[in-house]
Amino acid sequence: MRPFEYGNPSTVKQAISLLGSDWEQAAVLAGGTDLISLMKDYIDTPKRVVNIKSISALRGASEVNGGLRLGATTTFEDLFENPAPLRDFPSLRAAIDGIYSAQMRSMGTVGGDLLQRPRCWYYRNGFGLLALDSKGQSLVPHGDNRYHAIFGNAGPAYFVSPSSLAPPLVALGATLRIQGPKGERELPVAELFRIPRHTGEREHTIQPKEILTEILLPASARRLRNATYEVRERHFMDWPLATASVALRMEGRRVRQARVVLGQVAPIPWRAEGAERELAGKTLDEAVATRAGEAATVGAHPLSKNGYKVQLVRVAVKRALLAAIA
Amino acid sequence: MTKELIRLKVNGETHELAIAPNKLLLDVLREDLGLTGSKRGCDDSSCGCCTVLIDGMPMLSCVALATSYQDAEITTVEGLARDGELDPVQEAFMSWGGAQCGFCTPGFLMTTHALLEKNPDPTLDQVREALASNICRCTGYTQIYESVLAAAQKIREKRKNEIAISK
Ligand SMILES: Cc1cc2nc3c(=O)[nH]c(=O)nc-3n(C[C@H](O)[C@H](O)[C@H](O)COP(=O)(O)OP(=O)(O)OC[C@H]3O[C@@H](n4cnc5c(N)ncnc54)[C@H](O)[C@@H]3O)c2cc1C
Numbered sequence: 220m221r222p223f224e225y226g227n228p229s230t231v232k233q234a235i236s237l238l239g240s241d242w243e244q245a246a247v248l249a250g251g252t253d254l255i256s257l258m259k260d261y262i263d264t265p266k267r268v269v270n271i272k273s274i275s276a277l278r279g280a281s282e283v284n285g286g287l288r289l290g291a292t293t294t295f296e297d298l299f300e301n302p303a304p305l306r307d308f309p310s311l312r313a314a315i316d317g318i319y320s321a322q323m324r325s326m327g328t329v330g331g332d333l334l335q336r337p338r339c340w341y342y343r344n345g346f347g348l349l350a351l352d353s354k355g356q357s358l359v360p361h362g363d364n365r366y367h368a369i370f371g372n373a374g375p376a377y378f379v380s381p382s383s384l385a386p387p388l389v390a391l392g393a394t395l396r397i398q399g400p401k402g403e404r405e406l407p408v409a410e411l412f413r414i415p416r417h418t419g420e421r422e423h424t425i426q427p428k429e430i431l432t433e434i435l436l437p438a439s440a441r442r443l444r445n446a447t448y449e450v451r452e453r454h455f456m457d458w459p460l461a462t463a464s465v466a467l468r469m470e471g472r473r474v475r476q477a478r479v480v481l482g483q484v485a486p487i488p489w490r491a492e493g494a495e496r497e498l499a500g501k502t503l504d505e506a507v508a509t510r511a512g513e514a515a516t517v518g519a520h521p522l523s524k525n526g527y528k529v530q531l532v533r534v535a536v537k538r539a540l541l542a543a544i545a
Numbered sequence: 546m547t548k549e550l551i552r553l554k555v556n557g558e559t560h561e562l563a564i565a566p567n568k569l570l571l572d573v574l575r576e577d578l579g580l581t582g583s584k585r586g587c588d589d590s591s592c593g594c595c596t597v598l599i600d601g602m603p604m605l606s607c608v609a610l611a612t613s614y615q616d617a618e619i620t621t622v623e624g625l626a627r628d629g630e631l632d633p634v635q636e637a638f639m640s641w642g643g644a645q646c647g648f649c650t651p652g653f654l655m656t657t658h659a660l661l662e663k664n665p666d667p668t669l670d671q672v673r674e675a676l677a678s679n680i681c682r683c684t685g686y687t688q689i690y691e692s693v694l695a696a697a698q699k700i701r702e703k704r705k706n707e708i709a710i711s712k
Contacts, residue, residue: 225549225566225612248613250592255569255608259588268566270613296602321656322593322627325602326609335587455677 221260226269229363231276231398231430233453237269238428239391242421245269247430250326262345287439291330291431299324306406307355308436310387310445310464310543317383319455326470332384332432333411334423337486338458339378349375349418361493364522365487366460372483372520376414379483380422386464386482389490391440391480392400399429408411408434413480422486426541444469446542447513448535459483461528463491463515463535465543467503474498479515484528491515494536503544551612555580556624564611571595571606572580582622582651586680593679596652597621603659622651625658633656633699643692645683653679657693665700666694
Protein backbone atom coordinates (compact mmCIF):
# COMPACT_ATOMS: atom_id res chain seq x y z
CA MET A 220 0.00 0.00 0.00
CA ARG A 221 1.24 3.50 -0.87
CA PRO A 222 1.91 5.61 2.24
CA PHE A 223 -0.80 8.13 3.04
CA GLU A 224 -1.80 10.70 5.60
CA TYR A 225 -4.62 9.59 7.87
CA GLY A 226 -7.51 11.78 8.97
CA ASN A 227 -9.99 10.80 11.66
CA PRO A 228 -12.58 13.59 11.79
CA SER A 229 -15.57 13.53 14.12
CA THR A 230 -17.89 15.71 12.02
CA VAL A 231 -18.92 15.67 8.36
CA LYS A 232 -17.74 19.26 8.01
CA GLN A 233 -14.23 18.40 9.20
CA ALA A 234 -14.22 15.38 6.93
CA ILE A 235 -15.08 17.49 3.88
CA SER A 236 -12.32 19.95 4.71
CA LEU A 237 -9.84 17.05 4.58
CA LEU A 238 -10.92 15.90 1.10
CA GLY A 239 -9.21 17.04 -2.08
CA SER A 240 -10.28 18.36 -5.45
CA ASP A 241 -9.45 15.11 -7.25
CA TRP A 242 -9.53 11.42 -6.33
CA GLU A 243 -5.74 11.17 -6.05
CA GLN A 244 -5.72 13.71 -3.23
CA ALA A 245 -7.94 11.87 -0.78
CA ALA A 246 -10.31 8.93 -0.34
CA VAL A 247 -13.16 8.40 2.08
CA LEU A 248 -12.77 5.32 4.27
CA ALA A 249 -15.88 3.62 5.66
CA GLY A 250 -15.68 -0.13 6.43
CA GLY A 251 -12.66 -0.35 4.13
CA THR A 252 -13.63 -3.72 2.67
CA ASP A 253 -13.35 -2.37 -0.87
CA LEU A 254 -11.10 0.67 -0.52
CA ILE A 255 -8.30 -1.07 1.38
CA SER A 256 -8.31 -3.95 -1.13
CA LEU A 257 -7.91 -1.50 -4.00
CA MET A 258 -5.16 0.36 -2.16
CA LYS A 259 -3.29 -2.86 -1.42
CA ASP A 260 -3.31 -3.57 -5.15
CA TYR A 261 -2.23 0.00 -6.03
CA ILE A 262 -5.43 0.47 -8.05
CA ASP A 263 -6.37 3.32 -5.77
CA THR A 264 -3.48 5.42 -4.40
CA PRO A 265 -4.85 8.37 -2.44
CA LYS A 266 -2.44 10.68 -0.65
CA ARG A 267 -4.82 11.00 2.28
CA VAL A 268 -7.38 8.63 3.78
CA VAL A 269 -10.30 10.14 5.67
CA ASN A 270 -11.99 7.75 8.08
CA ILE A 271 -15.69 8.56 8.48
CA LYS A 272 -16.49 5.78 10.94
CA SER A 273 -15.78 8.05 13.90
CA ILE A 274 -18.61 10.38 12.84
CA SER A 275 -21.36 8.92 14.99
CA ALA A 276 -24.13 10.95 13.30
CA LEU A 277 -23.61 8.91 10.11
CA ARG A 278 -24.61 5.57 11.61
CA GLY A 279 -28.06 4.20 12.29
CA ALA A 280 -31.51 3.57 10.86
CA SER A 281 -34.53 5.62 11.86
CA GLU A 282 -38.01 6.56 10.77
CA VAL A 283 -38.25 10.09 9.41
CA ASN A 284 -41.54 11.64 8.23
CA GLY A 285 -42.99 8.19 7.85
CA GLY A 286 -40.12 7.16 5.58
CA LEU A 287 -36.81 5.51 6.39
CA ARG A 288 -33.43 7.12 6.84
CA LEU A 289 -30.28 5.02 6.69
CA GLY A 290 -27.07 6.70 7.78
CA ALA A 291 -24.27 6.02 5.31
CA THR A 292 -22.06 4.10 7.74
CA THR A 293 -24.85 1.86 9.04
CA THR A 294 -23.46 -1.66 8.72
CA PHE A 295 -25.23 -4.63 7.17
CA GLU A 296 -25.07 -6.24 10.60
CA ASP A 297 -26.91 -3.29 12.19
CA LEU A 298 -29.81 -4.00 9.83
CA PHE A 299 -29.51 -7.75 9.93
CA GLU A 300 -29.67 -7.76 13.73
CA ASN A 301 -32.48 -5.25 13.87
CA PRO A 302 -34.48 -5.53 10.65
CA ALA A 303 -37.58 -3.75 12.03
CA PRO A 304 -36.92 -0.54 10.06
CA LEU A 305 -36.93 -2.60 6.85
CA ARG A 306 -40.35 -4.15 7.46
CA ASP A 307 -42.05 -2.55 4.45
CA PHE A 308 -39.04 -3.06 2.22
CA PRO A 309 -38.56 -6.79 1.69
CA SER A 310 -36.71 -6.04 -1.55
CA LEU A 311 -34.01 -4.16 0.36
CA ARG A 312 -33.93 -6.74 3.10
CA ALA A 313 -33.40 -9.53 0.57
CA ALA A 314 -30.47 -7.63 -0.92
CA ILE A 315 -28.89 -7.16 2.52
CA ASP A 316 -29.51 -10.77 3.54
CA GLY A 317 -27.86 -11.85 0.29
CA ILE A 318 -24.52 -10.49 1.47
CA TYR A 319 -23.81 -13.63 3.31
CA SER A 320 -20.45 -13.29 4.99
CA ALA A 321 -20.31 -12.68 8.77
CA GLN A 322 -17.16 -10.58 8.40
CA MET A 323 -18.54 -8.54 5.51
CA ARG A 324 -21.72 -7.93 7.47
CA SER A 325 -19.89 -6.50 10.45
CA MET A 326 -17.53 -4.33 8.39
CA GLY A 327 -19.44 -3.30 5.24
CA THR A 328 -21.61 -0.17 5.25
CA VAL A 329 -24.66 0.71 3.17
CA GLY A 330 -22.96 3.82 1.77
CA GLY A 331 -19.86 1.82 0.89
CA ASP A 332 -22.06 -0.75 -0.83
CA LEU A 333 -23.46 1.88 -3.21
CA LEU A 334 -20.02 3.36 -3.83
CA GLN A 335 -17.98 0.15 -4.11
CA ARG A 336 -16.01 -0.03 -7.34
CA PRO A 337 -16.75 -2.60 -10.05
CA ARG A 338 -15.53 -6.17 -9.70
CA CYS A 339 -14.47 -6.36 -13.37
CA TRP A 340 -11.29 -8.40 -13.30
CA TYR A 341 -9.59 -6.20 -15.86
CA TYR A 342 -10.18 -3.19 -13.63
CA ARG A 343 -9.03 -5.08 -10.54
CA ASN A 344 -5.86 -6.12 -12.35
CA GLY A 345 -4.81 -2.64 -13.31
CA PHE A 346 -6.25 -2.17 -16.82
CA GLY A 347 -8.49 0.68 -15.70
CA LEU A 348 -12.24 0.95 -15.49
CA LEU A 349 -12.52 0.75 -19.28
CA ALA A 350 -10.14 -2.25 -19.49
CA LEU A 351 -7.98 -0.81 -22.26
CA ASP A 352 -4.96 -2.47 -23.82
CA SER A 353 -1.83 -0.55 -24.82
CA LYS A 354 -3.49 0.49 -28.11
CA GLY A 355 -6.52 1.88 -26.31
CA GLN A 356 -8.81 -1.00 -27.31
CA SER A 357 -11.09 -2.62 -24.77
CA LEU A 358 -9.97 -6.08 -23.69
CA VAL A 359 -13.51 -7.13 -22.82
CA PRO A 360 -15.34 -7.91 -26.10
CA HIS A 361 -12.74 -10.51 -27.13
CA GLY A 362 -11.65 -11.45 -23.64
CA ASP A 363 -13.18 -13.31 -20.73
CA ASN A 364 -16.42 -11.41 -20.41
CA ARG A 365 -18.56 -14.03 -18.69
CA TYR A 366 -19.44 -11.68 -15.84
CA HIS A 367 -19.73 -8.49 -17.87
CA ALA A 368 -22.64 -6.39 -19.06
CA ILE A 369 -25.41 -7.38 -21.44
CA PHE A 370 -27.09 -3.96 -21.38
CA GLY A 371 -25.58 -0.50 -21.75
CA ASN A 372 -22.50 -2.13 -23.22
CA ALA A 373 -22.13 -0.35 -26.55
CA GLY A 374 -18.78 0.80 -25.18
CA PRO A 375 -16.55 2.09 -23.84
CA ALA A 376 -17.71 0.52 -20.52
CA TYR A 377 -18.48 -3.18 -20.12
CA PHE A 378 -18.24 -3.75 -16.35
CA VAL A 379 -21.35 -4.30 -14.24
CA SER A 380 -22.51 -2.20 -11.32
CA PRO A 381 -21.72 -4.41 -8.29
CA SER A 382 -24.02 -2.96 -5.63
CA SER A 383 -26.75 -5.28 -4.37
CA LEU A 384 -28.52 -2.40 -2.64
CA ALA A 385 -28.76 -0.11 -5.65
CA PRO A 386 -31.46 -1.96 -7.64
CA PRO A 387 -34.02 -2.13 -4.78
CA LEU A 388 -33.27 1.47 -3.80
CA VAL A 389 -33.75 2.69 -7.37
CA ALA A 390 -36.96 0.68 -7.72
CA LEU A 391 -38.33 2.12 -4.45
CA GLY A 392 -37.51 5.69 -5.50
CA ALA A 393 -34.94 6.29 -2.75
CA THR A 394 -32.86 9.46 -2.65
CA LEU A 395 -29.43 10.29 -1.29
CA ARG A 396 -28.16 13.18 0.80
CA ILE A 397 -24.71 14.27 -0.19
CA GLN A 398 -22.67 16.96 1.53
CA GLY A 399 -19.88 18.98 0.02
CA PRO A 400 -18.01 22.23 0.59
CA LYS A 401 -20.94 24.24 -0.78
CA GLY A 402 -23.59 22.53 1.31
CA GLU A 403 -25.99 19.68 0.87
CA ARG A 404 -27.72 18.24 -2.17
CA GLU A 405 -30.29 15.51 -2.58
CA LEU A 406 -30.44 13.25 -5.61
CA PRO A 407 -32.32 10.15 -6.66
CA VAL A 408 -30.23 6.99 -6.18
CA ALA A 409 -30.47 6.33 -9.92
CA GLU A 410 -28.55 9.55 -10.57
CA LEU A 411 -25.60 8.43 -8.47
CA PHE A 412 -24.72 6.08 -11.31
CA ARG A 413 -23.55 6.79 -14.84
CA ILE A 414 -21.87 4.95 -17.66
CA PRO A 415 -18.41 6.50 -17.95
CA ARG A 416 -17.60 7.85 -21.42
CA HIS A 417 -13.85 8.21 -21.04
CA THR A 418 -11.01 7.12 -18.76
CA GLY A 419 -11.20 10.24 -16.59
CA GLU A 420 -14.78 9.60 -15.56
CA ARG A 421 -15.91 7.48 -12.63
CA GLU A 422 -19.09 5.43 -12.61
CA HIS A 423 -20.46 7.49 -9.71
CA THR A 424 -21.51 11.13 -9.97
CA ILE A 425 -20.41 11.91 -6.41
CA GLN A 426 -17.53 14.40 -6.45
CA PRO A 427 -14.12 13.99 -4.76
CA LYS A 428 -14.95 16.60 -2.12
CA GLU A 429 -18.35 15.13 -1.27
CA ILE A 430 -19.58 12.68 1.34
CA LEU A 431 -22.67 10.55 1.10
CA THR A 432 -24.45 11.01 4.41
CA GLU A 433 -27.90 9.41 4.13
CA ILE A 434 -30.13 7.14 2.11
CA LEU A 435 -33.79 8.16 2.32
CA LEU A 436 -36.85 6.10 1.46
CA PRO A 437 -40.02 8.18 1.16
CA ALA A 438 -43.13 7.29 3.19
CA SER A 439 -44.99 6.65 -0.09
CA ALA A 440 -42.59 3.78 -0.87
CA ARG A 441 -44.11 1.83 2.02
CA ARG A 442 -47.23 1.27 -0.08
CA LEU A 443 -45.32 -0.36 -2.93
CA ARG A 444 -45.34 -4.14 -3.19
CA ASN A 445 -41.67 -4.92 -3.56
CA ALA A 446 -39.26 -7.82 -3.88
CA THR A 447 -35.78 -8.71 -5.07
CA TYR A 448 -34.74 -11.96 -6.69
CA GLU A 449 -31.03 -12.74 -6.94
CA VAL A 450 -29.41 -15.44 -9.03
CA ARG A 451 -26.08 -16.53 -7.59
CA GLU A 452 -23.47 -18.95 -8.83
CA ARG A 453 -22.28 -19.54 -5.30
CA HIS A 454 -24.37 -18.93 -2.23
CA PHE A 455 -21.55 -17.35 -0.32
CA MET A 456 -18.74 -14.88 -0.78
CA ASP A 457 -19.64 -13.73 -4.20
CA TRP A 458 -21.69 -11.14 -6.00
CA PRO A 459 -24.88 -12.24 -7.76
CA LEU A 460 -24.85 -13.02 -11.49
CA ALA A 461 -28.09 -11.16 -12.10
CA THR A 462 -30.79 -9.65 -9.93
CA ALA A 463 -34.19 -8.08 -10.38
CA SER A 464 -35.88 -5.69 -7.98
CA VAL A 465 -39.49 -4.71 -8.50
CA ALA A 466 -41.69 -2.10 -6.85
CA LEU A 467 -45.37 -2.09 -7.78
CA ARG A 468 -48.13 0.39 -7.15
CA MET A 469 -51.18 -1.85 -7.04
CA GLU A 470 -54.93 -1.43 -7.22
CA GLY A 471 -56.20 -4.74 -5.97
CA ARG A 472 -54.43 -7.28 -8.16
CA ARG A 473 -53.97 -4.78 -10.94
CA VAL A 474 -50.62 -3.04 -11.41
CA ARG A 475 -51.01 0.69 -11.73
CA GLN A 476 -47.34 1.44 -12.06
CA ALA A 477 -44.26 -0.77 -11.99
CA ARG A 478 -40.57 -0.23 -11.58
CA VAL A 479 -38.30 -3.05 -12.56
CA VAL A 480 -34.57 -2.60 -11.98
CA LEU A 481 -31.91 -5.13 -12.91
CA GLY A 482 -28.59 -5.59 -11.12
CA GLN A 483 -25.26 -7.04 -12.29
CA VAL A 484 -26.15 -6.81 -15.98
CA ALA A 485 -25.14 -3.24 -16.91
CA PRO A 486 -22.63 -0.58 -15.81
CA ILE A 487 -25.50 1.05 -13.89
CA PRO A 488 -28.61 -0.32 -12.13
CA TRP A 489 -30.67 -1.01 -15.26
CA ARG A 490 -34.29 0.11 -15.57
CA ALA A 491 -36.18 -2.54 -17.55
CA GLU A 492 -38.67 -0.13 -19.06
CA GLY A 493 -40.04 -2.71 -21.46
CA ALA A 494 -41.09 -4.84 -18.52
CA GLU A 495 -42.57 -1.83 -16.74
CA ARG A 496 -44.74 -1.03 -19.78
CA GLU A 497 -45.77 -4.66 -20.09
CA LEU A 498 -47.02 -4.62 -16.49
CA ALA A 499 -48.86 -1.30 -16.41
CA GLY A 500 -52.61 -1.82 -16.08
CA LYS A 501 -52.37 -5.63 -16.02
CA THR A 502 -53.68 -8.05 -13.45
CA LEU A 503 -50.49 -9.67 -12.26
CA ASP A 504 -50.41 -13.44 -12.57
CA GLU A 505 -47.83 -15.97 -13.69
CA ALA A 506 -48.49 -15.41 -17.40
CA VAL A 507 -48.11 -11.65 -17.07
CA ALA A 508 -44.96 -12.09 -14.95
CA THR A 509 -43.52 -14.36 -17.64
CA ARG A 510 -44.26 -11.80 -20.36
CA ALA A 511 -42.69 -9.07 -18.26
CA GLY A 512 -39.57 -11.23 -17.86
CA GLU A 513 -39.44 -11.61 -21.62
CA ALA A 514 -39.93 -7.88 -22.15
CA ALA A 515 -37.06 -7.17 -19.71
CA THR A 516 -34.63 -8.87 -22.09
CA VAL A 517 -35.48 -6.70 -25.10
CA GLY A 518 -32.40 -4.73 -26.07
CA ALA A 519 -29.98 -7.13 -24.39
CA HIS A 520 -26.72 -7.37 -26.25
CA PRO A 521 -24.76 -10.29 -24.84
CA LEU A 522 -21.01 -10.51 -25.37
CA SER A 523 -19.22 -13.67 -26.48
CA LYS A 524 -19.43 -15.46 -23.10
CA ASN A 525 -22.36 -14.02 -21.17
CA GLY A 526 -25.44 -14.97 -23.16
CA TYR A 527 -26.63 -16.97 -20.16
CA LYS A 528 -27.42 -13.71 -18.38
CA VAL A 529 -30.33 -13.09 -20.74
CA GLN A 530 -32.11 -16.15 -19.39
CA LEU A 531 -31.22 -15.16 -15.82
CA VAL A 532 -32.88 -11.79 -16.36
CA ARG A 533 -36.01 -13.44 -17.73
CA VAL A 534 -36.28 -15.69 -14.68
CA ALA A 535 -35.24 -13.13 -12.06
CA VAL A 536 -37.87 -10.62 -13.21
CA LYS A 537 -40.61 -13.22 -13.25
CA ARG A 538 -39.72 -14.55 -9.81
CA ALA A 539 -39.32 -11.10 -8.25
CA LEU A 540 -42.77 -10.15 -9.55
CA LEU A 541 -44.40 -13.29 -8.20
CA ALA A 542 -42.63 -12.81 -4.86
CA ALA A 543 -43.88 -9.23 -4.65
CA ILE A 544 -47.52 -10.29 -4.80
CA ALA A 545 -47.18 -13.56 -2.87
CA MET B 546 7.44 7.24 6.18
CA THR B 547 6.22 9.02 9.30
CA LYS B 548 5.04 6.80 12.05
CA GLU B 549 2.34 7.74 14.45
CA LEU B 550 1.80 6.72 18.01
CA ILE B 551 -1.31 4.60 18.38
CA ARG B 552 -2.91 2.81 21.26
CA LEU B 553 -4.35 -0.63 20.64
CA LYS B 554 -6.22 -2.82 23.09
CA VAL B 555 -5.63 -6.45 22.25
CA ASN B 556 -6.79 -9.35 24.39
CA GLY B 557 -7.41 -7.01 27.29
CA GLU B 558 -3.97 -5.43 27.22
CA THR B 559 -3.27 -1.91 26.00
CA HIS B 560 -0.21 -1.38 23.79
CA GLU B 561 1.36 1.85 22.63
CA LEU B 562 2.91 1.44 19.22
CA ALA B 563 4.61 3.64 16.67
CA ILE B 564 3.28 2.56 13.29
CA ALA B 565 2.75 3.95 9.81
CA PRO B 566 -0.93 4.79 9.09
CA ASN B 567 -0.96 2.33 6.18
CA LYS B 568 -0.13 -0.65 8.37
CA LEU B 569 -2.80 -3.32 8.40
CA LEU B 570 -4.15 -4.59 11.69
CA LEU B 571 -3.05 -8.09 10.65
CA ASP B 572 0.56 -6.95 10.30
CA VAL B 573 0.56 -5.03 13.56
CA LEU B 574 -0.73 -8.11 15.36
CA ARG B 575 1.78 -10.43 13.74
CA GLU B 576 4.85 -8.21 13.48
CA ASP B 577 4.59 -5.65 16.26
CA LEU B 578 2.81 -7.72 18.88
CA GLY B 579 4.12 -11.17 17.95
CA LEU B 580 0.59 -12.56 17.85
CA THR B 581 1.01 -14.85 14.86
CA GLY B 582 -2.20 -16.82 15.39
CA SER B 583 -4.11 -14.63 12.92
CA LYS B 584 -3.10 -15.75 9.45
CA ARG B 585 -2.65 -14.10 6.09
CA GLY B 586 -4.42 -16.43 3.65
CA CYS B 587 -5.78 -14.88 0.48
CA ASP B 588 -4.90 -11.32 1.56
CA ASP B 589 -8.02 -10.31 -0.37
CA SER B 590 -11.02 -10.59 2.00
CA SER B 591 -12.07 -13.96 0.64
CA CYS B 592 -10.80 -16.66 3.02
CA GLY B 593 -11.44 -15.62 6.63
CA CYS B 594 -8.01 -16.75 7.94
CA CYS B 595 -7.25 -13.29 9.33
CA THR B 596 -10.54 -13.00 11.25
CA VAL B 597 -10.30 -11.30 14.65
CA LEU B 598 -13.04 -9.96 16.90
CA ILE B 599 -13.42 -6.21 17.06
CA ASP B 600 -15.83 -5.27 19.82
CA GLY B 601 -17.05 -8.85 19.60
CA MET B 602 -17.75 -8.76 15.86
CA PRO B 603 -15.81 -10.95 13.42
CA MET B 604 -13.79 -8.75 11.09
CA LEU B 605 -11.02 -9.24 8.56
CA SER B 606 -7.75 -7.85 9.85
CA CYS B 607 -6.28 -7.95 6.31
CA VAL B 608 -8.50 -5.07 5.16
CA ALA B 609 -8.47 -3.16 8.45
CA LEU B 610 -6.08 -0.30 9.17
CA ALA B 611 -4.77 -0.70 12.72
CA THR B 612 -5.07 3.02 13.32
CA SER B 613 -8.84 2.91 12.72
CA TYR B 614 -9.46 0.58 15.66
CA GLN B 615 -7.77 2.44 18.50
CA ASP B 616 -10.91 2.70 20.61
CA ALA B 617 -11.94 -0.90 20.13
CA GLU B 618 -11.53 -4.15 22.04
CA ILE B 619 -9.63 -6.51 19.77
CA THR B 620 -9.57 -10.24 20.47
CA THR B 621 -7.30 -12.65 18.63
CA VAL B 622 -7.12 -16.42 18.89
CA GLU B 623 -4.42 -15.97 21.56
CA GLY B 624 -7.03 -14.28 23.75
CA LEU B 625 -9.65 -17.03 23.63
CA ALA B 626 -8.26 -19.20 26.43
CA ARG B 627 -8.90 -17.79 29.90
CA ASP B 628 -6.75 -18.50 32.96
CA GLY B 629 -5.02 -21.39 31.25
CA GLU B 630 -8.33 -22.96 30.27
CA LEU B 631 -9.25 -23.42 26.64
CA ASP B 632 -12.41 -21.83 25.30
CA PRO B 633 -15.16 -24.43 24.70
CA VAL B 634 -14.82 -23.73 20.97
CA GLN B 635 -11.12 -24.60 21.05
CA GLU B 636 -11.77 -27.75 23.07
CA ALA B 637 -14.46 -28.92 20.69
CA PHE B 638 -12.30 -28.35 17.59
CA MET B 639 -9.62 -30.47 19.29
CA SER B 640 -11.91 -33.35 20.26
CA TRP B 641 -13.90 -33.45 17.04
CA GLY B 642 -11.06 -33.10 14.56
CA GLY B 643 -12.09 -29.63 13.48
CA ALA B 644 -8.52 -28.82 12.54
CA GLN B 645 -6.23 -30.57 10.13
CA CYS B 646 -3.30 -28.51 8.87
CA GLY B 647 -4.48 -25.75 11.21
CA PHE B 648 -3.85 -22.73 9.03
CA CYS B 649 -7.49 -21.69 8.78
CA THR B 650 -8.32 -22.74 12.34
CA PRO B 651 -7.78 -19.42 14.17
CA GLY B 652 -10.19 -17.73 11.77
CA PHE B 653 -12.78 -20.48 12.24
CA LEU B 654 -12.40 -20.28 16.02
CA MET B 655 -13.00 -16.55 16.05
CA THR B 656 -16.02 -16.63 13.74
CA THR B 657 -17.46 -19.55 15.70
CA HIS B 658 -16.88 -17.80 19.00
CA ALA B 659 -18.79 -14.74 17.75
CA LEU B 660 -21.63 -16.91 16.44
CA LEU B 661 -22.06 -18.83 19.69
CA GLU B 662 -21.92 -15.68 21.82
CA LYS B 663 -24.98 -14.49 19.94
CA ASN B 664 -26.67 -17.81 19.37
CA PRO B 665 -25.60 -20.76 21.56
CA ASP B 666 -28.15 -23.04 19.90
CA PRO B 667 -27.61 -22.72 16.16
CA THR B 668 -29.02 -25.09 13.57
CA LEU B 669 -26.64 -26.73 11.12
CA ASP B 670 -27.81 -24.27 8.47
CA GLN B 671 -27.05 -21.33 10.72
CA VAL B 672 -23.58 -22.72 11.37
CA ARG B 673 -22.98 -23.13 7.65
CA GLU B 674 -24.17 -19.61 7.01
CA ALA B 675 -22.08 -18.06 9.77
CA LEU B 676 -18.95 -19.86 8.59
CA ALA B 677 -19.62 -19.33 4.90
CA SER B 678 -16.69 -17.02 4.44
CA ASN B 679 -14.13 -19.06 6.29
CA ILE B 680 -12.45 -21.41 3.90
CA CYS B 681 -10.80 -24.71 4.80
CA ARG B 682 -8.98 -26.80 2.21
CA CYS B 683 -8.37 -29.91 4.35
CA THR B 684 -11.32 -31.06 6.40
CA GLY B 685 -14.21 -30.93 3.96
CA TYR B 686 -16.05 -28.95 6.68
CA THR B 687 -17.99 -31.86 8.18
CA GLN B 688 -15.78 -32.12 11.25
CA ILE B 689 -15.76 -28.36 11.58
CA TYR B 690 -19.55 -28.23 11.70
CA GLU B 691 -19.58 -31.11 14.18
CA SER B 692 -17.07 -29.26 16.34
CA VAL B 693 -19.20 -26.10 16.31
CA LEU B 694 -22.36 -27.98 17.28
CA ALA B 695 -20.45 -29.78 20.06
CA ALA B 696 -19.05 -26.48 21.32
CA ALA B 697 -22.55 -25.02 21.31
CA GLN B 698 -23.79 -27.90 23.42
CA LYS B 699 -20.90 -27.48 25.84
CA ILE B 700 -21.61 -23.78 26.17
CA ARG B 701 -25.31 -24.41 26.84
CA GLU B 702 -24.49 -27.00 29.51
CA LYS B 703 -21.96 -24.71 31.12
CA ARG B 704 -24.50 -21.89 31.27
CA LYS B 705 -27.11 -24.20 32.75
CA ASN B 706 -24.65 -25.31 35.47
CA GLU B 707 -23.73 -21.73 36.21
CA ILE B 708 -27.39 -20.88 36.66
CA ALA B 709 -27.90 -23.93 38.90
CA ILE B 710 -24.91 -23.02 41.06
CA SER B 711 -25.99 -19.42 41.45
CA LYS B 712 -29.43 -20.50 42.65
C1 LIG C 1 -16.33 -11.85 -0.52
C2 LIG C 1 -17.19 -10.66 -0.74
C3 LIG C 1 -18.51 -10.80 -1.18
C4 LIG C 1 -19.32 -9.69 -1.41
N1 LIG C 1 -20.60 -9.84 -1.88
C5 LIG C 1 -21.36 -8.75 -2.14
C6 LIG C 1 -22.67 -8.85 -2.66
O1 LIG C 1 -23.20 -9.93 -2.89
N2 LIG C 1 -23.35 -7.71 -2.93
C7 LIG C 1 -22.82 -6.48 -2.69
O2 LIG C 1 -23.49 -5.49 -2.93
N3 LIG C 1 -21.59 -6.35 -2.19
C8 LIG C 1 -20.85 -7.45 -1.91
N4 LIG C 1 -19.60 -7.30 -1.41
C9 LIG C 1 -19.03 -5.95 -1.29
C10 LIG C 1 -19.25 -5.30 0.03
O3 LIG C 1 -20.63 -5.21 0.27
C11 LIG C 1 -18.63 -3.92 -0.06
O4 LIG C 1 -17.23 -4.08 -0.13
C12 LIG C 1 -18.99 -3.07 1.12
O5 LIG C 1 -20.37 -2.82 1.17
C13 LIG C 1 -18.29 -1.74 1.02
O6 LIG C 1 -18.57 -1.00 2.18
P1 LIG C 1 -17.39 -0.40 3.04
O7 LIG C 1 -18.01 0.40 4.11
O8 LIG C 1 -16.42 -1.44 3.45
O9 LIG C 1 -16.75 0.56 1.93
P2 LIG C 1 -15.27 1.11 1.75
O10 LIG C 1 -14.38 0.06 1.24
O11 LIG C 1 -14.84 1.86 2.96
O12 LIG C 1 -15.58 2.17 0.60
C14 LIG C 1 -15.96 1.78 -0.70
C15 LIG C 1 -15.87 2.99 -1.63
O13 LIG C 1 -16.88 3.95 -1.32
C16 LIG C 1 -16.33 5.18 -0.89
N5 LIG C 1 -17.17 5.59 0.24
C17 LIG C 1 -17.64 4.78 1.22
N6 LIG C 1 -18.50 5.44 2.01
C18 LIG C 1 -18.58 6.69 1.52
C19 LIG C 1 -19.36 7.85 1.88
N7 LIG C 1 -20.22 7.82 2.92
N8 LIG C 1 -19.21 8.98 1.15
C20 LIG C 1 -18.36 9.01 0.09
N9 LIG C 1 -17.62 7.95 -0.30
C21 LIG C 1 -17.74 6.80 0.39
C22 LIG C 1 -14.88 4.88 -0.57
O14 LIG C 1 -14.07 6.01 -0.78
C23 LIG C 1 -14.57 3.75 -1.52
O15 LIG C 1 -14.25 4.24 -2.80
C24 LIG C 1 -18.80 -8.40 -1.16
C25 LIG C 1 -17.48 -8.26 -0.70
C26 LIG C 1 -16.67 -9.37 -0.49
C27 LIG C 1 -15.27 -9.15 -0.03
